[in-house]
Amino acid sequence: MSTTATDTVTAPSRPRPVDAPARARRGLLYLTLTALLVVFIFPMLWALSGSFKQRGDIFATPPSLIPDPATLENYQNLLGTQPFWSWFGISIGTAGIATVVSVFVCAMAGYGFAKFRFRGKRILFAVMFSSLSVPFAVILIPLFILVVKSGLANPWFALIVPWVAPAFGIFMMQQFIVQAIPDELLESARIDGATEFGTFRRVVLPLLRPSLGALGVWSFLQSYNSFLWPLVIISDTEQFTLPLGLNILYASENRSFDLVLPGAVLASIPTILVFILLRKQLLEGLVAGAVKG
Structure with missing residues (x-):
């Protein structure tokens, strides 16, 4: 006795109509x-x-x-009559160095707070975290006195100091490491003979690429766009950063908008390039923080 199998044909499902309120x-x-x-x-x-x-x-x-x-007369006048390239070079140089140092220091500090136990850890982290609520203007004068008394008022050093270990960056790295890096992975690396710094460099840093990219964009913008601290620490117009240089053009008696506008356009190019180059890491870091948080 033979049995015949009948194939059932399922009609394709139609997309649900979008109701008027949703539309x-x-x-x-x-x-x-x-x-x-x-x-x-x-x-x-x-x-x-x-x-x-x-x-x-x-x-x-x-x-x-x-x-x-x-x-192009405005651009020619700007580049021909003002030390624009000097301002540009100082801004790019100090912001670039501050970003690299800040990302590395924040990653190490965040790793220490996330994965190590030591005496006073909670108090130290609470002090660091509470500093986020302190406006930069409050510590501006004490920081200026400290830098000057230490003989470190050279612009290339002084412009980098405030951005080396920002509390926000350390907190961001600590949170990401706690959520994204399991202790078992670190123990496996230690069992294989890796040193603590080797574990940090070979295991932790590669897993932090999205958050490092997001922190790098934030650090670069903070340093590059800084106005108040350079205004206090720098007195020579040849050593001005771009925000200070454009400000003296705007604050001049004639309100030189024909120089300010091309300067602002040229000054925006590095920030646009940084976003384009790090947009993938930035978006991955933001999405990872939103999902894991």
Whole structure:
């Protein structure tokens, strides 16, 4: 006796229709995001457009985003009459060094707080964490006196000191290491004969790449855009950073917007490049922190 198998054909499921309220909420969300995008993008477009306009056309009425005529005279005047490249080099150099040192120091400190037990650990971590609530202006003068009395007021050193071990960076690394690196992995490396620093360098650091990228972007922006500390520690205009240099152009008697705008456009290039180069690590670090938190 033979049996015949019958194949059942399942009809493809149709996508569920989106109801009107959900469609309205989505449309409102897109409209809000578009409005926010315009709010954030418009000042950048205005600065870029104004940097190619003649001085008298920057605030012409009615305003126009298209320079007519477009000119490179503002850039030529900026680079020819101001020590812009000196400001640019000091800003990039100090921010780059501060970022590298800060990322490494914060990773080591966060590793120590996350995976080691030592006397006074909780008190030390509480003091470090509570310093996040202290405005930088509160410690500005004591830090200035300490740097000057120590004979370390050289701009290339003084501009790096405040960003070497930020409390936010240490806390960020500590939280990520606690969540992402199991103790068993570290024990395996130690059993294989790795030293503590070898374990940190070969095991911990590779797993921290997303968070290191996010911390690197944050550290670079903090140092590169710093205004208050360089204003206090630097007196020679030749050693100004970009924020200070652009500020003296803006604060001049003639309000040199024809020099400020091209300077702002050129100053924004490094931050854009940093974001482009580290965007993958930055997004992975933010997503990992959101999921694991």
